[in-house]
Amino acid sequence: MRRRRPPDSVPGPRAITADRAAFEAFYLAHFDEVLGFVARRVADAHTAADLTAEVFATALDAAPSYRGEGTAGAWLTGIARHVVAAEYRRASRDRAAVQRVNGRRLLDADDISRLEERIDAEREARALCRQMQQLPESQRAVLELIVIDGLSLPESAAALGVAPVTARVRLHRARRALRQFPPASQDSRSTRTAAAPLEARP
Amino acid sequence: MTRPIPEGFKHRLLLELAEQIPEQAGGHLAARPAVLSSGPRSPMWRRRPFLAGAGAVAAAGVIAGALAAGAASPPMAKAHGQTPFTTAAWTVTTKPDGSVVVTIRDTRDPAGLQAKLRAAEVPAVVRVASPSCGTFGGATQETYSALTETYSQYLKGWLFVVHPDGIQPGHTLTILIQRYPNGQPGGQLEVTSGVVATSHPQCRPDPGQPALPAPTATAPSDVPSSAVPSSS
Numbered sequence: 001m002r003r004r005r006p007p008d009s010v011p012g013p014r015a016i017t018a019d020r021a022a023f024e025a026f027y028l029a030h031f032d033e034v035l036g037f038v039a040r041r042v043a044d045a046h047t048a049a050d051l052t053a054e055v056f057a058t059a060l061d062a063a064p065s066y067r068g069e070g071t072a073g074a075w076l077t078g079i080a081r082h083v084v085a086a087e088y089r090r091a092s093r094d095r096a097a098v099q100r101v102n103g104r105r106l107l108d109a110d111d112i113s114r115l116e117e118r119i120d121a122e123r124e125a126r127a128l129c130r131q132m133q134q135l136p137e138s139q140r141a142v143l144e145l146i147v148i149d150g151l152s153l154p155e156s157a158a159a160l161g162v163a164p165v166t167a168r169v170r171l172h173r174a175r176r177a178l179r180q181f182p183p184a185s186q187d188s189r190s191t192r193t194a195a196a197p198l199e200a201r202p
Numbered sequence: 203m204t205r206p207i208p209e210g211f212k213h214r215l216l217l218e219l220a221e222q223i224p225e226q227a228g229g230h231l232a233a234r235p236a237v238l239s240s241g242p243r244s245p246m247w248r249r250r251p252f253l254a255g256a257g258a259v260a261a262a263g264v265i266a267g268a269l270a271a272g273a274a275s276p277p278m279a280k281a282h283g284q285t286p287f288t289t290a291a292w293t294v295t296t297k298p299d300g301s302v303v304v305t306i307r308d309t310r311d312p313a314g315l316q317a318k319l320r321a322a323e324v325p326a327v328v329r330v331a332s333p334s335c336g337t338f339g340g341a342t343q344e345t346y347s348a349l350t351e352t353y354s355q356y357l358k359g360w361l362f363v364v365h366p367d368g369i370q371p372g373h374t375l376t377i378l379i380q381r382y383p384n385g386q387p388g389g390q391l392e393v394t395s396g397v398v399a400t401s402h403p404q405c406r407p408d409p410g411q412p413a414l415p416a417p418t419a420t421a422p423s424d425v426p427s428s429a430v431p432s433s434s
Contacts, residue, residue: 020223027216049211056219103211106218111211 013066037080040125045115046104053103055080070158078159139174142167294318307359309379331380336408338376341396360393372401
């Protein structure tokens with residue numbers, strides 16, 4: 001006889017390729033944060049759907065090599081960062097050739113409307129991201145994760161695959177550099193938002 | 203600030219991604235020698251990895267079927283080519299490939315579930331655990347070829363894919379449902395399942411488990427076993 005009870009908690013990445021229930025629990029626990037990460041960086045509902053799908057598809061591929069460093073959320077954020085960065089690097093017509101799950105095909109009219117609301121709600125974050133474009137990549141990455149995505153310093157370090165002390169140094173340099181740049185956005189709300197959260201959570 | 207979540211996309215994407223899991227899950231099964239080496243290697247047993255994969259594929263569709271039956275609109279169910287028979291507690295759906303998808307979300311109406319499974323050509327006995335019914339005894343290895351199951355956080359219930367052709371004539375699929383612990387309404391839904399080598403399995407007290415109080419959530423077939431669309 002096989003006695004089955006529901007899983008007690010959200011499974012870690014290594015469990016998700018072995019068990020559909022584990023993947024479902026993992027997916028439902030992290031969907032919002034992945035979609036939020038994407039919506040803070042792209043302004044198009046179809047692209048957001050594609051990238052969200054790509055993040056989870058990549059996570060399925062990468063899960064067997066997860067070594068347990070950092071939280072599952074930080075690990076997934078690291079994947080999301082690579083997926084979005086890759087999107088920036090290639091034209092959308094190329095994306096269609098490489099993506100494994102076509103996210104936009106899964107959208108209906110209601111989904112698009114709700115995704116656009118979600119994307120609209122993140123417009124200040126996207127303005128902040130644009131402002132940070134002037135920073136070197138290594139500094140911008142850590143600042144984005146902390147200021148835009150609300151990760152702690154250790155979580156950001158785990159997502160970037162660097163030591164916490166390295167992330168702290170980069171954050172310090174990014175904050176110092178950013179203060180010397182004129183705001184790139186004309187949206188005054190973004191500038192105010194940018195000033196407030198520059199301190200990392202412990 | 204309220205940020206609407208695109209639920210439709212969220213769940214469709216889950217189904218799409220779940221389709222990618224079977225081949226990787228097959229690798230996982232192959233890496234479990236303790237399980238694979240137990241018991242004699244009957245022809246049925248050797249078929250297990252393939253059947254497990256097939257079950258996984260079906261179970262990805264399972265969630266779709268369950269969503270269609272339990273949470274989505276009837277047109278969606280028709281779009282999947284399925285005819286769900288539902289009560290609030292369970293659903294039984296026969297798929298085109300002959301497999302039978304069962305969802306169990308509550309302990310109510312075990313007799314209705316049993317009748318529906320038999321109508322779907324699954325020789326099944328379904329009981330709710332009680333002080334006098336805690337086990338049907340040892341299961342055969344057909345359990346592994348005839349049955350795959352997974353817990354759906356979304357449905358808050360169990361999803362089974364039953365392959366009737368994996369059950370030998372004269373053998374029976376047994377399903378024992380209870381709330382854990384103590385059969386109370388708020389407890390976790392626990393399902394014990396297996397194929398036993400008899401056509402008349404007898405449920406008896408389980409000496410390995412503490413005695414259950416008289417179940418309060420297991421009552422009575424207060425939901426008719428006829429087709430009633432689920433509202434949850």
